[in-house]
Amino acid sequence: MKNNVNREIPDKILNEYHYEDFQSTDFLNPVIQRVAPKVTAQAGPSKVVDSIKQVVHDTVKDGMTISFHHHFREGDDVFNRVMREIIDAGYQNLTLAPSSLTNVMNDIVVEAIQKKTVTNITSSGMRGSLGDAVSHGALKNPVIFRSHGNRARAIEAGDIKIDVAFLGVPNADEMGNANGMNGAAAFGSLGYALMDAQYANQLVLITDDLRPYPNTPASIKQTQVDYVVKVDKVGDPDKIGSGATRFTKDPKELKIAKMVNDVITHSAYFKDGFSFQTGSGGAALAVTRFLRQAMIDNQVKASFALGGITKPTVDLLNEGLVDKVMDVQDFDKGAASSMKSSPNQQEIDASWYADPANKGAMVDKLDVAILSALEIDTDFNVNVMSGSDGVIRGAIGGHQDAAMANLTIISAPLVRGRIATIVPKVTTVITPGDSIDVVVTELGIAINPKRQDLIGQLDKVPGLPVLTIDELQQKAEKLVGTPKPLEFTDRVVALAEYRDGTLIDVIKEVKD
Amino acid sequence: MQIKQTAMAGTLESSDIQIMLSQGEKGITFDLTSDVKKQFGDAIKKTIQDVLASYQIDDVMVKVVDKGALTPVIKARAITVVQRAMDQKDQPNWEVL
Numbered sequence: 306m307k308n309n310v311n312r313e314i315p316d317k318i319l320n321e322y323h324y325e326d327f328q329s330t331d332f333l334n335p336v337i338q339r340v341a342p343k344v345t346a347q348a349g350p351s352k353v354v355d356s357i358k359q360v361v362h363d364t365v366k367d368g369m370t371i372s373f374h375h376h377f378r379e380g381d382d383v384f385n386r387v388m389r390e391i392i393d394a395g396y397q398n399l400t401l402a403p404s405s406l407t408n409v410m411n412d413i414v415v416e417a418i419q420k421k422t423v424t425n426i427t428s429s430g431m432r433g434s435l436g437d438a439v440s441h442g443a444l445k446n447p448v449i450f451r452s453h454g455n456r457a458r459a460i461e462a463g464d465i466k467i468d469v470a471f472l473g474v475p476n477a478d479e480m481g482n483a484n485g486m487n488g489a490a491a492f493g494s495l496g497y498a499l500m501d502a503q504y505a506n507q508l509v510l511i512t513d514d515l516r517p518y519p520n521t522p523a524s525i526k527q528t529q530v531d532y533v534v535k536v537d538k539v540g541d542p543d544k545i546g547s548g549a550t551r552f553t554k555d556p557k558e559l560k561i562a563k564m565v566n567d568v569i570t571h572s573a574y575f576k577d578g579f580s581f582q583t584g585s586g587g588a589a590l591a592v593t594r595f596l597r598q599a600m601i602d603n604q605v606k607a608s609f610a611l612g613g614i615t616k617p618t619v620d621l622l623n624e625g626l627v628d629k630v631m632d633v634q635d636f637d638k639g640a641a642s643s644m645k646s647s648p649n650q651q652e653i654d655a656s657w658y659a660d661p662a663n664k665g666a667m668v669d670k671l672d673v674a675i676l677s678a679l680e681i682d683t684d685f686n687v688n689v690m691s692g693s694d695g696v697i698r699g700a701i702g703g704h705q706d707a708a709m710a711n712l713t714i715i716s717a718p719l720v721r722g723r724i725a726t727i728v729p730k731v732t733t734v735i736t737p738g739d740s741i742d743v744v745v746t747e748l749g750i751a752i753n754p755k756r757q758d759l760i761g762q763l764d765k766v767p768g769l770p771v772l773t774i775d776e777l778q779q780k781a782e783k784l785v786g787t788p789k790p791l792e793f794t795d796r797v798v799a800l801a802e803y804r805d806g807t808l809i810d811v812i813k814e815v816k817d
Numbered sequence: 818m819q820i821k822q823t824a825m826a827g828t829l830e831s832s833d834i835q836i837m838l839s840q841g842e843k844g845i846t847f848d849l850t851s852d853v854k855k856q857f858g859d860a861i862k863k864t865i866q867d868v869l870a871s872y873q874i875d876d877v878m879v880k881v882v883d884k885g886a887l888t889p890v891i892k893a894r895a896i897t898v899v900q901r902a903m904d905q906k907d908q909p910n911w912e913v914l
Binding site for chain 1: 855
């Protein structure tokens, strides 16, 4: 049957995995019964154990769900160490439920799949050799992709039941009081990991920096922690976050950034006390710089910046142009290192950030979100998951969540090489067109026809050509030609949930 | 017709295409590498075949490394490589151009 974004979801999938199909971006006001973790009480003087091998032996059993966070990103040393012990010990049928999977984790997950150590995966996304393996049918059960807000919801609702969470931290004391902002491998906010800390039945902290008790500020508290393991290294600081963020010189990115800035500043939302979220791409960083100047020129200050944080956003905080930075993760060293010295850079967990099933998430208070896309279709649906060859290479991240903003802007080049970005139909729908308001390309912008108010505000801005989304699509196709449709088998290799836990699309095995 | 010598045109920069022609005896054979092969493999071959046909070349081995080139780029590289392979690079075939 076809869901509300016109995607054919096989009945077999809906029935077998107990899904409802996607209906609406409106979550309404359901009453939700949350789950609670099992707690093994202890009162000893220390939780420090000798080795990962020992703690894996004490905690993991066949068939369990294990989780990790991805705050160390490409500098992660914890995931590989733990998975090595788990694979070598011969465990089978585990469900892997990390907040996301970065490239350094790919090869060992592929190995774990081949050895049947891991038979189920839920994640924000995946790329590289792992995405390739899954898209070619390596895993019998479909992977479930969830946004950061939806992962929080799924954990709270018991859709993801974490038996053991292995969380790497750059510091901890012998009882497990830990934060993400101090130590050699500091990464700033522990936002995504705080869900695991709160809901996992067993929580193992892995650190390379054991500090005197009590270690504060404590984002993860000793009340939540079962074991602390000391290792020589949890992460490579040079790969955790990119270094100094470079201001793009790419004229196309700059043009897009300037147009995004024009859209924001000419919208009714650009007024004192507004709020925004930007990503970490070249164009998004450039937008932050243009926006800074516009805020100074117009004497407008923002009440908060949300989400994944970069140094340019922290600079706005330090300049007094932004009152608060609400920080679920840090993309670069500048943002990570400023958290400890800046009381207005508030660490928030994934639920507070973006979960629809709570008593209010920050994304619902968000005015402007600037997001990227691999593909956008003429119904404004966005794909951030499947590459141009149909292979999984992306992550939902907070895309579906931040798109709840009053003004959601997708910034993307019209074409990348010979691949059109604006297409008649996206390969995979991740974020529904209903939550997208403006698409900005170097050739012009398209406004969702549902937003007549925005059309009125942006219609006559100099240097901001307003086209229909169909016109943009036709311009792209004229440039690159008409592609031959991708071929897939009937086998479903991944399920893409919407942030409310309904099924928005399925991803099928690629045919080579 | 066959070509006179092995020839190459184009680079491996993004949005370019590198085409190499070498002598063949059994029609036109393609060895195509491209990130967009699934979507545009046939279109790339067709563009090159049309150029070869306009020079009446029907026996040649074509090795292509495409980096997402648009059709006009492919056509320009194909014409260049054919002129080089026919040893006519100083006498452009204006009717083809």
